[in-house]
Amino acid sequence: MAQKRLGKQTIVFQNPPSIIATATIVGPKEGDGPLKDYFDLILDDDLWGESSWEKTEAKLQQEAVKLALTNAKKVTTDVDYLFAGDLLNQIISSSYAARELKIPFFGLYGACSTKTESLSLGAMAIDGGFADIVVCVTSSHFSTAERQYRFPLEHGNQRPLTAQWTVTGAGASVLSSSGNGPYITHVTTGRIIDPGIVNANNMGPAMAPAAADTIIRHFKDTGFKPEDYDLIITGDLATVGKEIAQELMAKEGYDISNIFMDCGIEIFDAERQDTHAGGSGCGCSAVVFAGYLYKALKAGKYKRIMLVSTGALLSPTIVQQGESIPGIAHAVTISTEK
Amino acid sequence: MAQKRLGKQTIVFQNPPSIIATATIVGPKEGDGPLKDYFDLILDDDLWGESSWEKTEAKLQQEAVKLALTNAKKVTTDVDYLFAGDLLNQIISSSYAARELKIPFFGLYGACSTKTESLSLGAMAIDGGFADIVVCVTSSHFSTAERQYRFPLEHGNQRPLTAQWTVTGAGASVLSSSGNGPYITHVTTGRIIDPGIVNANNMGPAMAPAAADTIIRHFKDTGFKPEDYDLIITGDLATVGKEIAQELMAKEGYDISNIFMDCGIEIFDAERQDTHAGGSGCGCSAVVFAGYLYKALKAGKYKRIMLVSTGALLSPTIVQQGESIPGIAHAVTISTEK
Numbered sequence: 044m045a046q047k048r049l050g051k052q053t054i055v056f057q058n059p060p061s062i063i064a065t066a067t068i069v070g071p072k073e074g075d076g077p078l079k080d081y082f083d084l085i086l087d088d089d090l091w092g093e094s095s096w097e098k099t100e101a102k103l104q105q106e107a108v109k110l111a112l113t114n115a116k117k118v119t120t121d122v123d124y125l126f127a128g129d130l131l132n133q134i135i136s137s138s139y140a141a142r143e144l145k146i147p148f149f150g151l152y153g154a155c156s157t158k159t160e161s162l163s164l165g166a167m168a169i170d171g172g173f174a175d176i177v178v179c180v181t182s183s184h185f186s187t188a189e190r191q192y193r194f195p196l197e198h199g200n201q202r203p204l205t206a207q208w209t210v211t212g213a214g215a216s217v218l219s220s221s222g223n224g225p226y227i228t229h230v231t232t233g234r235i236i237d238p239g240i241v242n243a244n245n246m247g248p249a250m251a252p253a254a255a256d257t258i259i260r261h262f263k264d265t266g267f268k269p270e271d272y273d274l275i276i277t278g279d280l281a282t283v284g285k286e287i288a289q290e291l292m293a294k295e296g297y298d299i300s301n302i303f304m305d306c307g308i309e310i311f312d313a314e315r316q317d318t319h320a321g322g323s324g325c326g327c328s329a330v331v332f333a334g335y336l337y338k339a340l341k342a343g344k345y346k347r348i349m350l351v352s353t354g355a356l357l358s359p360t361i362v363q364q365g366e367s368i369p370g371i372a373h374a375v376t377i378s379t380e381k
Numbered sequence: 382m383a384q385k386r387l388g389k390q391t392i393v394f395q396n397p398p399s400i401i402a403t404a405t406i407v408g409p410k411e412g413d414g415p416l417k418d419y420f421d422l423i424l425d426d427d428l429w430g431e432s433s434w435e436k437t438e439a440k441l442q443q444e445a446v447k448l449a450l451t452n453a454k455k456v457t458t459d460v461d462y463l464f465a466g467d468l469l470n471q472i473i474s475s476s477y478a479a480r481e482l483k484i485p486f487f488g489l490y491g492a493c494s495t496k497t498e499s500l501s502l503g504a505m506a507i508d509g510g511f512a513d514i515v516v517c518v519t520s521s522h523f524s525t526a527e528r529q530y531r532f533p534l535e536h537g538n539q540r541p542l543t544a545q546w547t548v549t550g551a552g553a554s555v556l557s558s559s560g561n562g563p564y565i566t567h568v569t570t571g572r573i574i575d576p577g578i579v580n581a582n583n584m585g586p587a588m589a590p591a592a593a594d595t596i597i598r599h600f601k602d603t604g605f606k607p608e609d610y611d612l613i614i615t616g617d618l619a620t621v622g623k624e625i626a627q628e629l630m631a632k633e634g635y636d637i638s639n640i641f642m643d644c645g646i647e648i649f650d651a652e653r654q655d656t657h658a659g660g661s662g663c664g665c666s667a668v669v670f671a672g673y674l675y676k677a678l679k680a681g682k683y684k685r686i687m688l689v690s691t692g693a694l695l696s697p698t699i700v701q702q703g704e705s706i707p708g709i710a711h712a713v714t715i716s717t718e719k
Contacts, residue, residue: 046510047509047510047511048461048511048512048513052485054511057510094702095699095702097698097699097702098699098702098704123386124570128490131696131698132470132471132696132697132698133470133490133492133694133695133696134490135694135696135698135699138573138694138707138709139699139704139707141572141573142573142574142575142707145572145573146572147390147570147571147572148570148571148572148573148709149489149491149498149501149502149570150489150490150491150498151487151488151489151490152466152471152472152488152489152490153487153488154471160487160488163487164487164502167505167506167509167511168505168509170509171385171505171506171508171509171510171511172384172385172395172509173385173386173392173505173509174386175386191698232462232485232486232487233485233486234479234483234484234485234486235476235479235480235483235486236480237480356471356473356476356488357471358469358470358471358473359470360435360469360470360473360529361433361435361436361473361477364432364433364435364436366436366477369476369477369479369480371476371486
């Protein structure tokens with residue numbers, strides 16, 4: 044049975060699922076950033092006609108899925124499964140979106156690693172023969188995340204330079220058993236690693252060891268080397284975490300410095316937009332992938348990339364009880380060739 | 382590719398995964414209930430030596446997984462994936478358990494439907510050829526759930542008769558590509574249905590329409606009839622929800638009354654234990670399945686059952702904003718024969 048497994052944590056698909064379409068919807072700040080030309084829809088304000096930010100975030104997911112399906116020339120009844128998650132307690136953005144979409148629904152929680160968690164399970168459902176079409180969607184919203192995880196926005200606290208800026212946006216990907224790519228060829232599923240960080244305004248270092256562990260594991264499991272990739276891009280390590288991850292990998296003999304990017308760094312112009320260490324959130328790698336990276340793959344700019352969404356499993360309740368913040372990272376290889 | 386699909390929402394496995402072992406750990410109240418003889422470990426108190434109930438619940442999951450692996454004569458490094466979830470914000474019981482277990486981890490959230498969500502995805506991972514051994518675990522804890530979803534325990538509010546009692550317990554199941562059963566043969570994945578309930582002390586009616594929808598869908602997709610099952614058992618509809626679900630199915634021509642049970646009703650003696658409508662929580666169907674049902678299948682008391690864990694996706698944040706509580710239910714067929 045296990046011929047699809049490579050090493051300890053990696054699987055290789057026999058019939059790699061094709062990502063046949065994507066869609067992205069982002070907030071005004073993201074739409075003012077360096078990747079603005081790659082998003083499908085940029086909102087004028089962060090409420091989008093709703094009465095609360097939570098309702099807005101659910102609408103972001105719902106409309107991103109609908110737009111991705113339109114881009115794929117499909118309708119909701121064509122979809123076998125929806126794999127979705129977000130940062131909010133009880134993943135309400137996903138479940139209220141799924142309520143409207145009426146697609147059989149698997150709810151996921153991996154903090155900001157949820158984007159590649161959803162792509163991993165979605166691709167397994169297709170390659171396993173259980174689905175023809177699945178949609179994978181994740182989101183985040185600056186205003187819902189800040190008040191849940193940190194401080195009320197009205198409090199106006201000063202953000203330290205290690206802080207990251209939660210991305211307002213949703214990114215949806217439509218995976219199919221047929222299509223012309225790009226294809227999901229490999230999945231390396233992460234383990235939880237906890238370096239002992241307790242500061243909710245310093246998430247990069249909490250995730251960096253998990254990212255390094257998953258990427259190194261991927262190389263060991265597959266036999267790939269850094270030069271086999273055009274790009275390795277983490278979710279939201281941002282400037283502080285990216286440097287740590289790069290050092291941890293170098294110590295193990297893996298120099299990926301010339302192909303290493305981070306979605307959290309790419310999405311904002313940190314200096315002009317005052318976002319400090321960079322972007323974060325389930326929406327961060329979701330819109331960078333579904334916007335910029337997907338289009339760059341389609342255009343032939345990249346042939347094979349590794350997307351490594353990174354999650355800091357921050358819980359205010361248990362951190363207040365003295366616990367530290369565990370990290371996790373899931374890697375997905377996306378290639379223009381099967 | 383889609384030969385494993387039946388109808389709109391059901392899959393049938395070609396090589397049905399075998400549930401080779403289970404383990405259950407429950408609190409004192411559950412250990413005083415009608416199913417006490419079927420649990421592996423009954424705690425003397427609800428803290429188990431920890432300094433908070435949240436840390437206790439993480440320990441429940443962690444130790445249930447270890448015990449299930451011992452029962453399966455396996456160790457953590459034999460396990461390809463851990464599929465886990467719970468009721469707490471950021472599913473901390475699962476992620477802190479996964480931190481200690483160091484198994485590649487997929488975090489799930491489906492409220493009390495998470496038990497069958499984990500069995501569905503775990504079985505798909507095995508039948509799809511992506512794993513030889515997976516562990517599926519979920520938990521809940523009365524004291525962590527009450528204070529997160531309803532009132533501080535110190536408040537001492539009176540519980541209405543429609544209220545359910547969150548089960549303190551964790552149930553783990555070890556699935557394997559080989560073994561002598563019982564086997565997971567079919568999975569019917571639910572859609573979200575929202576009947577408009579807004580009362581956090583009346584969860585049964587919020588879930589009943591979703592349970593009826595998934596069970597009816599299962600019959601339509603598979604061609605099975607109620608008489609093909611020895612038992613159809615929902616997660617935690619409890620007395621109020623079970624009656625509604627049964628009526629909804631009867632209206633569609635499916636009379637399952639003589640084989641219909643509910644884990645939430647079975648786990649407590651409502652009158653003697655003062656639990657009102659019945660038990661609830663991710664731990665409810667987890668320990669009733671991994672305790673009583675698994676052993677009844679092994680003993681030949683049942684040959685084919687349908688386990689339908691039911692989730693009320695209650696979010697205090699968005700209910701306070703005027704939203705209602707969506708329900709979802711995932712069905713898994715478990716049979717002593719492939």
